[in-house]
Amino acid sequence: MLLRDARLLSSDVDRVGDLRVVDGRIGAVGDLTPRSDERCLGLDGRTLMPGLVDAHVHFSLSAETTIESVVNMSDAELALAESRNARKTLEAGVTGVRAMGAAGVDLHLKRAVERGDVPGPRMVANGRSITVTGGHGHHLGREIDGPVDARKAVREQVKRGADFIKFMTTGGVTTPGTDPDTVALTDDELDALVDETHRHGLHAATHVHGAEGAKAAALAGVDTIEHGTFLDEEAIELMLSEEVTLVPTLSAPYYIVRNVEWATPDTARKTEHIYERHIDSFARAVEAGVTIAGGTDAGTPFNDHGANAAEVTFMIEHGLSPRAAIEAMTETAARTVGLDDCGTLDEGAHADLLVIQGDPLEDSTRLNAPEAVLFGGELASGYLPTEE
Structure with a gap:
């Protein structure tokens, strides 16, 4: 699955880009080209950050x-x-x-x-x-x-x-x-x-x-x-x-x-x-x-x-x-x-992710109600945009 056009936010990342999920983990982060058999979801600038x-x-x-x-x-x-x-x-x-x-x-x-x-x-x-x-x-x-x-x-x-x-x-x-x-x-x-x-x-x-x-x-x-x-x-x-x-x-x-x-x-x-x-x-x-x-x-x-x-x-x-x-x-x-591979957007980390509408750095209360929660790349709550 490819999450596209997100505002990627973590301790050392703050940029617009894409994130690929592979087998429940983060496969790649950056400006990524969709694969032919890949599910693609456009986030339209929503914040994507670690859980x-x-x-x-x-x-x-x-x-x-x-x-x-x-x-x-x-x-x-x-x-x-x-x-x-x-x-x-x-x-x-x-x-x-x-x-x-x-x-x-x-x-x-x-x-x-x-x-x-x-x-x-x-x-x-x-x-x-x-x-x-x-x-x-x-x-x-x-x-x-x-x-x-x-x-x-x-x-x-x-x-x-x-x-x-x-x-x-x-x-x-x-x-x-x-x-x-x-x-x-x-x-x-x-x-x-x-x-x-x-x-x-x-x-x-x-x-x-x-x-x-x-x-x-x-x-x-x-x-x-x-x-x-x-x-x-x-x-x-x-x-x-x-x-x-x-x-x-x-x-x-x-x-x-x-x-x-x-x-x-x-x-x-x-x-x-x-x-x-x-x-x-x-x-x-x-x-x-x-x-x-x-x-x-x-x-x-x-x-x-x-x-x-x-x-x-x-x-x-x-x-x-x-x-x-x-x-x-x-x-x-x-x-x-001691929760290894958690809390980051690093390649290889668990794809435990929040989709947030808006900027949590400007308004931290936006974290109280994430639009979507992904756990190991699977939707745990909320909703994701339809496929592109």
């Missing part, structure tokens, strides 16, 4: 007011919910995700998507997130006490097929009784978690709100910090020197603040405390040059799957240029989470 990659989603959560709604669901019920959320995500133009774990169902969903049994984006997934006893996310996580138990927990997730390891360095907003600004893990536990993760060739992602947690995680060698809500200058400098990527998830507090009257009292109190500080933390990290990978925390309270593209707009509003924000949620996110 979005969301580096932080929770398919097991469906924007419920509280995680308590999910705790007593069976694996079968969770699998159905995850399948629904994966389909909504793909149809909205997110063709790759890092699924952040709950009860181990993500790994089964990933395999089902790869087999073509259910529609969904390309995934990297972990099993259960690791937390201290009673810590953030303990409802669906793997609780640990001490560095030996930490190593065992990592090995358990690896045994089940985890693509990466996630753990909770600080308390969280949605878990009652935990403090987002307080470090939960000891230095010995952090060192054990990161070392064991890297020994298995996986990347280590950690939930962090407070600055002290960010510093401890960076010094332990973590690869990505999720949220980074209260970063101070020392934490930012450590992230730079240790080459730690920030996944800011600006969407998560945004939606709680705007629905605060329906949030639980504990969640509302914590979110109102952190919201402006989160924005300031992100802006200072951007100014300092910290690498940013786009992620939404989709599934958390009022944060619907399928609304992921709004994160691009939030990143633009709070410090990134439009081009940098789109790059953060395409190529950078894909590279950060």
Whole structure:
């Protein structure tokens, strides 16, 4: 298939041209001559860009007011919910995700998507997130006490097929009784978690709100910090020197603040405390040059799957240029989470593509409703022009 006369847009391409799809991948990009047996579709200047990659989603959560709604669901019920959320995500133009774990169902969903049994984006997934006893996310996580138990927990997730390891360095907003600004893990536990993760060739992602947690995680060698809500200058400098990527998830507090009257009292109190500080933390990290990978925390309270593209707009509003924000949620996110051949228009990359009416660099909200979503060269949602 040849997509003709498109405005080709990626991190390193911005030109009018053509793109050829061969066996689900990008075969060529440029000024191309149609082949005699080739299906040709004229895009008439529409933007053709890589599908979005969301580096932080929770398919097991469906924007419920509280995680308590999910705790007593069976694996079968969770699998159905995850399948629904994966389909909504793909149809909205997110063709790759890092699924952040709950009860181990993500790994089964990933395999089902790869087999073509259910529609969904390309995934990297972990099993259960690791937390201290009673810590953030303990409802669906793997609780640990001490560095030996930490190593065992990592090995358990690896045994089940985890693509990466996630753990909770600080308390969280949605878990009652935990403090987002307080470090939960000891230095010995952090060192054990990161070392064991890297020994298995996986990347280590950690939930962090407070600055002290960010510093401890960076010094332990973590690869990505999720949220980074209260970063101070020392934490930012450590992230730079240790080459730690920030996944800011600006969407998560945004939606709680705007629905605060329906949030639980504990969640509302914590979110109102952190919201402006989160924005300031992100802006200072951007100014300092910290690498940013786009992620939404989709599934958390009022944060619907399928609304992921709004994160691009939030990143633009709070410090990134439009081009940098789109790059953060395409190529950078894909590279950060290990989704090879995604997020670019390079020859050989997966033909996971968005057709956008208009210029998303001028109006990022156009990403919210792509005209068409192609996944492996096949139409996943929307419509394409008729053949030439």
